[in-house]
Amino acid sequence: MIFKTKITERLLFIFLLIIIPPTTINCQLTTDRNLFTSKSRLQFGNYLYMDRDYLRAAGEFKEFLKSESNDTIVFRLANCYFKIGSFAEAADNFKGLFFGTQLSEEARLLYYESIFFQNDYKSLRELAEEKIYFSSKYSQEIERLKYISYFLDKSTLPDENIVLRNFPDSVQSRLISFYQQKKFPQHKSPTTAAILSTFIPGAGKIYTGEIGDGITSLIATALTTYLAISNFKADHQFRGWLFTGVAAFFYVGNIYGSAASAQIYNARIQFSFDKEVKLFFEQRNYFLPKIDF
């Protein structure tokens, strides 16, 4: 009997010994998981990064980098700022990877991209001209960004051949068209429009392409003038002066309107050109490679 009990006890002991350790270890793992250790923060940050929740991922990476250093995470942190549009912070963080890291070339390209997307085209061109923080691996991409920037601000374009040689053959004809539009914009002169309308009411508006408005102005001025004369002839002094005032208002208004119409025309031309150029480069991702880690 005693022998049997001892065997049972031993068997139970062996059974528990086999069952308990994995349970214990498993529980231990869960129990010891502090959600705010740097390892946990890194795991959670990476999850958020993959989930494109960049703002929160940046927060986790920042906390992680307080206790540990990791180039990939610095790159990811910078990229998080880049993705959420905080380009100044992105540029600062990419700067930290310029020397002594394997991600140096990519960081330099993304640094240039950060400056480009801050619309700081002048600084971008200066840095590229002086080859400051320049990437030898991505030199062509940086050069392209430099020349794209000329299309996006009011600076004078360099020689056509210099600009075009950096871009692929498939887009050459479009770029030549953009170049010509930028260099020789089809603007209308507000002074010419005003002078034309002084001599023939509505002519200035017709000059700016507002044909319907121009003809209406001409008819309105002519009719009110006729009504003024007609009323004076019928000895209706009050109505005569009233229509004289209306005619004068139409005449002066039409001169001012023609000058304004020319300015609106120029602004419209500029706006549609800027929009078209931006869309063209955006659709091609500014000829930039996709870099991610």
Add this chain to the structure above:
Amino acid sequence: MKFRFAIIFFLSALLFPVKAQDHLSIQFGYANNLFNSKLYFDAITEYKRLQFFDSAKTYNYDLNFKIGECYKAGAKYDFAVKYFSFAELSARNDDEYYDSKTQIIRTNILRRTTDRALQLCDELEKDQRFISKKDEINYWRGWTYIFADDWEKAAKSFAKINFRHELKIFAEQTDKAKVSVTFAKVISYILPGSGAIYCGKFLSGLMSLGWNFLAGFWTINSFVEDRIFDGVVIAELVWLRFYRGAIQNAEEFAVEKNLEVANKSLRYLQNEYKGIKP
């Protein structure tokens, strides 16, 4: 002795999962505190952290629901609907399913996707499990119509709950306070300026009437004096301009007045109404 030791060892091992559970619940409590303090961005971060580390998905429904609530509070309605939909999928019982579904309806009301909100109300109404929730469904249907600026239908929906329902009476009052755009236009066709007066714009209405009388007088006077061309031109350029202007004004004033009435009612509901709001 060994056996006793093993029993103690086994029992102590059993205690660990309880402790592990505590860790997750502490995190859940921490996130809830942030939520209650209206720190929604931080609350979402902590809920998501818990969601990431909760490998057993113990809190799956609660977390999705809470994240949805945070996004809703932050007016990120698309994200809110996404997380309430996740909550709907991870619901453990009918109540949880119903709660997440009504939250989706409420979010759709707020983002003014009226058709979707109504469609979801209809779906819930047809579901046999929620036959007892008809009043609540009608309540949210009423709110959907309020946000769609259809106060008449809103009143009808609230009337289905209770004929003396507070919101039914309120929606009816709002509907009565509104003016008819068509009527304002029609009376302006008959008597220029009367549409503006109907909308409460007395000065504008009287001015319009005056200009029309004056222009009409000039036109008729020109015809009487055999200045036909003069008459035609004045009628076309002056009289018709004021006549058409009066009709256009009547329409604009009516639309503006209706907007004012609706906004006043919505402001009341937002600030004064004590019941549940979307």
